[in-house]
Amino acid sequence: MFVLYKRPILYLEKVPTMPTIEVKLCLACGKAVKGRIDKKFCDDSCRNNHNNQLKAEQTNYVRNVMNALRRNRLILQHVLGDKMIRKATLDRLLGMGFQLKYHTHFYDNKKGRHYYYCFDYGYLPIDDEVIWIVKKKTDTN
Numbered sequence: 001m002f003v004l005y006k007r008p009i010l011y012l013e014k015v016p017t018m019p020t021i022e023v024k025l026c027l028a029c030g031k032a033v034k035g036r037i038d039k040k041f042c043d044d045s046c047r048n049n050h051n052n053q054l055k056a057e058q059t060n061y062v063r064n065v066m067n068a069l070r071r072n073r074l075i076l077q078h079v080l081g082d083k084m085i086r087k088a089t090l091d092r093l094l095g096m097g098f099q100l101k102y103h104t105h106f107y108d109n110k111k112g113r114h115y116y117y118c119f120d121y122g123y124l125p126i127d128d129e130v131i132w133i134v135k136k137k138t139d140t141n
């Protein structure tokens with residue numbers, strides 16, 4: 001018998017290019033989120049976890065700043081003692097844990113001097129080393 005061999009046919013399959021799938025990750029657990037493109041969380045539980053985490057971080061931040069402000073006030077109060085105004089060195093305050101970046105407000109007096117306040121206690125920098133500590137008079141302004 002005569003056998004007819006078929007020539008092999010080379011099929012050039014067109015390889016489909018992978019569509020770029022944007023995988024959104026859950027903001028809480030980091031797993032891939034299925035569903036709408038604007039979905040940020042797997043479910044309500046992940047959403048709640050994330051929101052609670054955010055709230056805790058904000059609460060921590062506010063608490064830390066408030067603690068720093070209270071500490072600054074206590075240091076000013078301690079160094080000032082029962083006087084109304086007193087000279088001190090910045091070094092002394094810093095050595096007690098005073099943090100210059102935290103103050104509640106400013107006060108510019110008529111001479112254009114810039115006082116920094118931590119609640120009712122303030123200080124006026126004279127130079128890089130010396131400050132005057134003051135206590136705000138009890139009238140509100």
Ligand SMILES: [Zn+2]
Pocket residue numbers: 026027028029030031041042043046
């Ligand atoms: Zn999740």
